[in-house]
Amino acid sequence: FxxxxxxxxxxxxxxxxxxxxxxxxxxxxxxxxxxxxxxxxxxxxxxxxxxxxxxxxxxxxxxxxxxxxxxxxxxxxxxxxxxxxxxxxxxxxxxxxxxxxxxxxxxxxxxxxxxxxxxxxxxxxxxxxxxxxxxxxxxxxxxxxxxxxxxxxxxxxxxVNTFNTPGVMENCHFLKEVEDAQRIRRAVIDCFEKAVLPGLTEEERRTNLHFVIVGGGPTGVEFAAELHDFVHEDLVNIYPSVGDLVRITVIQSGDHILNTFDERISSFAESKFQRDGIEVLTGHRVMSVSDRMINMTAKSTGEDVAIPHGMVVWSTGVGTRPVIQDLMEQIDQGNRRILATDEWLRVKGCADVYALGDCTTVDQKKIVEDISEIFRAADKDNSGTLTIEEFQDVIEDVVIRYPQVELYLKSKHLFSVSDLLKDMYSNNREEIDIEEFKSALSLVDKQTKSLPATAQVAAQQGTYLSSCFNKMEKCKQNPEGPRKFRSGGRHEFRPFRYRHLGQFAPLGGEQAAAELPGDWVSMGRSTQWLWYSVYASKQVSWRTRLLVMGDWSRRYIFGRDSSRI
Ligand code: FAD
CATH class of the missing domain: 3.50.50.100 (FAD/NAD(P)-binding domain)
Incomplete structure (x- = not known):
């Protein structure tokens, strides 16, 4: 040196x-x-x-x-x-x-x-x-x-994921970063200020005040609800001449908005939006966006529809960042959509590299292989069939290793093995044919591609990985490892297991919907208070907690600020 x-x-x-x-x-x-x-x-x-x-x-x-x-x-x-x-x-x-x-x-x-x-x-x-x-x-x-x-x-x-839709990058707003949210705030005010300028036709004013949200997931729905409240609680009083011209539309390619939530929440949200005058256009795929028009196709009829807009917020899911794409090319994952890890969050094909949060997913092919392995292990006499009890064990094992399967089953209201069997077979069985079950499970599998891209998953993965790192040296001294897993061989740590603690969907007008553990669904004003308390308690510091609670009180007393700064 x-x-x-x-x-x-x-x-x-x-x-x-x-x-x-x-x-x-x-x-x-x-x-x-x-x-x-x-x-x-x-x-x-x-x-x-x-x-x-x-x-x-x-x-x-x-x-x-x-x-x-x-x-x-x-x-x-x-x-x-x-x-x-x-x-x-x-x-x-x-x-x-x-x-x-x-x-x-x-x-x-x-x-x-x-x-x-x-x-x-x-x-x-x-x-x-x-x-x-x-x-x-x-x-x-x-x-x-x-x-x-x-x-x-x-x-x-x-x-953000634009699905390479023409014109989206140039003409849409996104809601991913703090700067995006600040830009949207300014753009909403711009639409109103432009709409009240002298010399515009009524049609032009209407166009400027048509707010379109592409994507009926939690973010799109929450933004639509916030915007509706902002317009009806504050802006119509400040811009009374154009209050009646405002239109909010949510475009969703699926049949329902909030389709990752319980069906009861999804229909509650749809009827609340209908009452509030928020248009929900389901079954429409956006084909392109220009500075004034949004072009889509109705999935059922194939008919092309074009609507004018003042501003569009694009909120249709997430994609892989270029640096990750480049890494994937280097480690033979180039044909995948998203970086794959094993259940210990180790990047496949890459020593000492871990990935967590929205940039990664547990490898799906491995899930299918592992589930097959669990079946083979349970079928001790190699008969190709399992008894109901053996089957019960298999399902428990699958669910412990792959919580997303459990999430899927719950979303279908399948809480027990007998519920699952009833759903899969019309008649009651005493034995389960493994091949038949595997093909039925592959349907489940297709729909449980990965854990949801949520803060909850990301935070739990972070906590899990730090606990592994904290034990890493101790485990190295004991290479046999304390646990053995059927298909993974010996390993120092338990695999990551996600615990779903529920999810919220604020719907505006001091109403929210919540899906809580144990298939408990709650909707309405009391749920909004639950939302306030959960989100206040989840703040990372007392400083932000007090600031957020101060903002909520300020909004309640003085309304929202409409300055364009
Ligand atoms: P992020 O939180 O996005 O963090 C990524 C970090 O990486 C950032 O610090 C970024 O600056 C940094 N970074 C980016 N590129 C690079 C680079 N090249 N090099 C180094 N660093 C880089 N989830 C919920 O569970 N509940 C909700 O209510 C909820 N609401 C949401 C509302 C909105 C509007 C959005 C956008 C998301 C919401 N989510 C919610 C999802 C949640 O925010 C994400 O799942 C979560 O942020 C993922 O965490 P992450 O750490 O993987 O990524």
Whole structure:
């Protein structure tokens, strides 16, 4: 190390020393690489990409005394995404739902290093990541740097998915980031200000005040409800001349909105929207969007429909980020839609790399193989059939390993093996034919592609992975591992198991619907109060909790602010 310093000019020494003191950034100077930080620390280096739900919940419980942790994210804050729809209309302010990453780190005595940058490339062979800071290029210093890792935790979430629909990128708003919500807030006010200008025809005013939401999932529905409240509680009083011209339309390609929720919630939401005058256009696929028109096709008739709009919010699910796509190409996952991990959240085909949250899914092919293996193991006499009791065990095993199967069964109101059998076969059986059952289960399988892309899943995965990391060294000393799994062989840790704690759908007008564990469904005003308490309690700090509760009270007393800032 000393010889290296001696051979290099002073500037290089400074760069090198500063990079070492800042926790092991691999600096490149005069084309040469610095001394590996491994030489100055025996701690394993963990690089975490992303400071969203998955990344921060991983960091919260990680035992930093055993790891040298570096975090990379282009945003130096954590955003409480479930309240983003409330930011679009000013019910809650953007700064109330974000917590600076450095505050989170401070609570860990500052031993975690944070770099505000975007990861551009992951090199699983050299075990390094290339990053670029998006901070002002005019500031002194290079914006690109590399980090080496012993373990990499990828938690970079997903990007919006336009399904390559023409014109969507150019003409639609998205609701994914805090900046998106702020943009939408300004755009809504713009539509109203434009609509009241002198010299417009009534048709033009109507067009400007037609708000279209593409996607009838929880985010689209919540935004439609927020917008409806904003318009009817605040904006019609401020812009009385155009209050009657406002139209809100939700376009959904499926038959119902909120189709991942219980059917009772979905129909409650549809009838509430009908009463509120929010149009729901189901069975329509959007083909293209221009600056003024949205073109779609009715799925049942094949008829083309075009409607004028003032603004469109596109909310139709998520896609894979380019850096993940690039990694997938490198590790033979290029033909997949989304990065696959095993049940221990290890990226398949890539040593010491873990992925969690919206950027990944448990490999589906493995699920099918594993379920087949569970069947084969249960069929001890190789008869190709199982008794009801054996079948019961199989189902329990499948459900423990793959909670998404349980979620699916519950969504179909199938709570027991006999319910499942009744659903699959018309007559009662005493024995189950394995092949027949497998083909029936493959239907279930198709519809349980992956865990839902929710904060709940991401946060639980983060907590699970940190507990594995905290036990990792102890387990290495005991390589046989405490548990044995039928198809996975010996492994140190239990596989990740998701616990579904329920989900909410705020529907506006101080009403919400909730699907809670135990098939309990609750709808109406009391559920809205439950929503307030759950979301207040889930805030990551007392600071944001008080800010959010303050915003709710402010909205209640003074209404929402309609300034365009
Ligand atoms: P994210 O939370 O998106 O975090 C990704 C992180 O990675 C961010 O910090 C980002 O800056 C960083 N990053 C991105 N690219 C890079 C890169 N190249 N290099 C390094 N870092 C990078 N879920 C619920 O359970 N309940 C809800 O009510 C709910 N409501 C929602 C409402 C809205 C409007 C939205 C958009 C989502 C909602 N979700 C909800 C879903 C939930 O937000 C996501 O499932 C969750 O954020 C996924 O967590 P994550 O950590 O995987 O990704």
């Amino acid at each position: 000393n010889r290296f310093l001696h051979d290099h000019p002073t500037s290089t020494k400074l760069l090198l020393l500063s990079s070492l003191s800042s926790g092991g950034v691999v600096a490149y100077a005069e084309g040469k690489k610095s001394v590996s930080p491994q030489e100055i620390t025996q701690k394993k280096r963990v690089v975490v990409l992303g400071t969203g739900w998955a990344g921060t919940s991983f960091l919260k419980d990680l035992d930093i005394s055993t790891y040298d942790v570096q975090v990379v994210s282009p945003r130096n804050y954590f955003a409480f995404t479930p309240l983003l729809p409330s930011v679009t209309c000013g019910t809650v302010e953007a700064r109330s739902i974000v917590e600076p990453v450095r505050n989170i780190i401070k609570k860990r005595n500052g031993e975690i290093k944070f770099w505000e940058a975007e990861c551009l490339k992951i090199d699983p062979v050299k075990k390094s990541v290339l990053c670029r800071s998006n901070i002002d290029e005019n500031l002194a210093g290079n914006n690109e740097f590399s980090l080496e890792y012993d373990y990499l935790v990828i938690a970079i979430g997903a990007k």
